[in-house]
Amino acid sequence: MREYRLHMFDPPISTLANRSSELMFDTRTVAASKNPRRLPVAPRTLDFQYEAGGARHLASEFAERTFTDALLIMKDGRIVHEQYLNRTTDRTRFMSYSMAKSFNSIMAGVAIAEGRITSVDDPISKYMPELQGTAYDGLSLKHLLWMRTGARWNDNFFTPGPSRDAHVAAFVESRQRYVTAALGIKERAGPPGVAFNYNSVEAAMVGEIVTRAVGMPLSQYLSEKIWKPAGMESDAFYVLDGPPSVGREFTAGGFNATLRDYGRVGQMMLDRGQVKGRQLVPASWVDESTKPGQGRASAEDGTGYAYLWWTIDGMRAYTMLGGEGQFVFVDPESRTVIIKLSHIPVGPAGDPAMAETFAFLKPLRLGALPTDRDRGRRGQSSCVAMPGH
Numbered sequence: 001m002r003e004y005r006l007h008m009f010d011p012p013i014s015t016l017a018n019r020s021s022e023l024m025f026d027t028r029t030v031a032a033s034k035n036p037r038r039l040p041v042a043p044r045t046l047d048f049q050y051e052a053g054g055a056r057h058l059a060s061e062f063a064e065r066t067f068t069d070a071l072l073i074m075k076d077g078r079i080v081h082e083q084y085l086n087r088t089t090d091r092t093r094f095m096s097y098s099m100a101k102s103f104n105s106i107m108a109g110v111a112i113a114e115g116r117i118t119s120v121d122d123p124i125s126k127y128m129p130e131l132q133g134t135a136y137d138g139l140s141l142k143h144l145l146w147m148r149t150g151a152r153w154n155d156n157f158f159t160p161g162p163s164r165d166a167h168v169a170a171f172v173e174s175r176q177r178y179v180t181a182a183l184g185i186k187e188r189a190g191p192p193g194v195a196f197n198y199n200s201v202e203a204a205m206v207g208e209i210v211t212r213a214v215g216m217p218l219s220q221y222l223s224e225k226i227w228k229p230a231g232m233e234s235d236a237f238y239v240l241d242g243p244p245s246v247g248r249e250f251t252a253g254g255f256n257a258t259l260r261d262y263g264r265v266g267q268m269m270l271d272r273g274q275v276k277g278r279q280l281v282p283a284s285w286v287d288e289s290t291k292p293g294q295g296r297a298s299a300e301d302g303t304g305y306a307y308l309w310w311t312i313d314g315m316r317a318y319t320m321l322g323g324e325g326q327f328v329f330v331d332p333e334s335r336t337v338i339i340k341l342s343h344i345p346v347g348p349a350g351d352p353a354m355a356e357t358f359a360f361l362k363p364l365r366l367g368a369l370p371t372d373r374d375r376g377r378r379g380q381s382s383c384v385a386m387p388g389h
Contacts, residue, residue, distance in 0.1 A: 005172045009158075014324060015069060015086055015343035018095045021239050021256055025171070028219040028249055030227050030236035032261075037231025037276065039260060044080040052356035062360050066353040067325060070094065070259040072339040077267055082259070086343075093236065093256040094341040097322030100238075100255035101203040103265075105145060105308035107210045107218060109285030110225050116213040120145060120307075127209040128182075135185045141209060143192050144202045145307035146294065152189040153199045158346070166201065170241040170250070178241040178250055179204040196305055200252040203308055204241075207251025218249045230268055230275045232261045253322070259339055266320075266328045266337035290318040290330075302358070312358075319361075325354060329361050 005024055008017035017024070046059040063071050069088050073081040084090070096103075111117045117127075120142035125132050135151040143149045157167035166181035181201045189197070211218045219238050227236060239254030240247035257265075268274070269290070273281030289307035292315075304311040310321045320328035325342030338361055344350040 002172055006168075009324070009346055011343075011345050011349075014345075015067075018069065018324065018341070018343055019088060019092045021095050021254070022093070022237060025239040025254075026174075026242075026244055026247060027237040027239055027256075028217060029223075030219045030238065030255075030257075031223045032232040032235045033228045033230070035231065036233035037264065039074075039263065040078045041082075042075075042078040042080055044075075046081060050360050050362075052359040053352060057356075059360070062356075066340075066357050066360075067342045067344045067350075068340055069343060070339070070341040072259050072263045072337075074263055074267060074337040076335045077271075079260075079263070084259070088259075088341075090258060090260060091234070093234065093258055094262075094326070095239075095322075096255040096257070096262075096320070097253045097324060097326050098200065098203075099262075099320035099322035099326050099328060100251055100253050101200075101206075101308040102320040102328070103222065103255055104203055104206040104210065104218075104251050105289050106226065106269075106281055107221060108141070108145065108206055108307070109281055109289060110221075111210050111213050113282045113285065114214075117141065117209070124205070124209070127212045128205065131182060133186075134183060135188050136182065136205075139192050141206070142307075144206050144209075145289075146193075146196070147199055147202055147305060147308075148193050148196055149199070149202060150188040150190045150192040150194065151185050151197070151199065151202070152187040153185055153197060153201065155198050155200055163200075170247070171239075174242045174247065176242065177247060178252065179208050198305075204250070204252040206308065207249065211248070211251075218251055226265075226268075226280055227261075229278060229280055230264055232257075232264055234258045234261055236261065259341060262328050262339045262341075263337060266330050266339060269328075269330050270332060270335065270337055292316065292318070315362075317361075325350070325357060327357065327361070 048059050049056045050059060063083055063085060069086050071083040112119060121140050124136050124139050139149055154161055155163055157163040166178055169176040170178040182205055207218055214221050236257040238249035241250040269286055272283040273279055273286045290309045291306055292304055292311040294306050302313040309318045311318045316333055317331035325344035327340040329338040340357060344353045
């Protein structure tokens with residue numbers, strides 16, 4: 001099992017590892033609703049083209065071209081395209097990787113609304129006093145959400161260093177919680193609140209703060225506040241960062257759910273935290289946590305970073321983003337939600353597929369989706385049948 005965990009990102013097995021993590025790790029369930037919310041369906045044909053890599057491509061070929069395992073497109077709350085590849089199904093629970101970080105942002109907003117956390121300006125040490133004397137001493141929750149702490153850290157766990165040591169200790173050898181790595185981060189590379197530096201340990205710290213503030217496992221809190229009231233159809237689960245006697249939910253990358261339930265999360269965010277008239281996440285938090293222009297992450301790839309959500313330059317769209325090409329893309333302007341679950345190779349070999357994905361996700365391209373007039377479905381919809389219904 002150690003070797004399998006160590007090599008789960010290797011191309012020959014990554015597509016299988018991404019949908020079978022419950023066989024590799026101890027897990028904790030996020031219980032779903034007993035009355036799942038049906039999703040209306042209004043099929044449309046992917047008969048437009050998009051431009052990527054200096055060439056035009058058929059939208060119908062996008063999934064096969066970009067290592068996709070499952071693809072869901074929703075417009076105005078309706079499923080217009082649903083596609084499963086590589087022997088996945090509507091029951092498959094896909095690893096989120098770093099999309100899990102955005103769930104921490106959602107839960108932080110709920111905890112603040114409930115008064116469990118006072119505000120984003122709360123000091124980290126209020127909830128994690130053991131971090132006094134580290135690079136996080138005197139910093140706030142907002143610094144973590146922004147990933148602008150100034151702490152010296154290289155998040156690449158494929159190369160030797162503290163990041164790889166933390167990964168191996170927690171997920172390969174199951175001997176130490178992942179968030180424990182924060183105790184060893186003593187130095188700052190710059191002043192807090194200025195430069196963006198991607199740091200998975202800091203995202204895990206947000207999850208830890210929420211867990212301590214609400215006094216229950218994050219899987220239970222997510223179930224009670226989102227998964228059940230939003231009408232999710234399937235139990236989700238978190239990978240634990242160690243055996244049950246040691247580990248807790250790996251909130252920086254270990255969440256797993258079905259394609260449609262990821263779609264329901266995206267739709268909830270598109271509707272500013274509301275599901276069927278019930279406000280599950282404060283609308284003000286949805287706006288604040290996904291607001292563009294809060295700081296560029298990269299001058300080259302056209303993205304920015306808000307509160308554990310990636311923003312897209314030049315538009316109001318934002319996205320969850322996980323390793324190997326996992327996306328929950330939300331565009332308020334075109335009322336579009338896109339879920340892409342993938343096994344894009346890590347590193348330079350996967351860069352063209354990632355660039356092509358961003359090209360496909362642009363709302364301008366999605367506006368080309370026509371109603372399937374040949375089937376007489378303009379303005380009509382049906383419902384997706386839930387398993388067992």
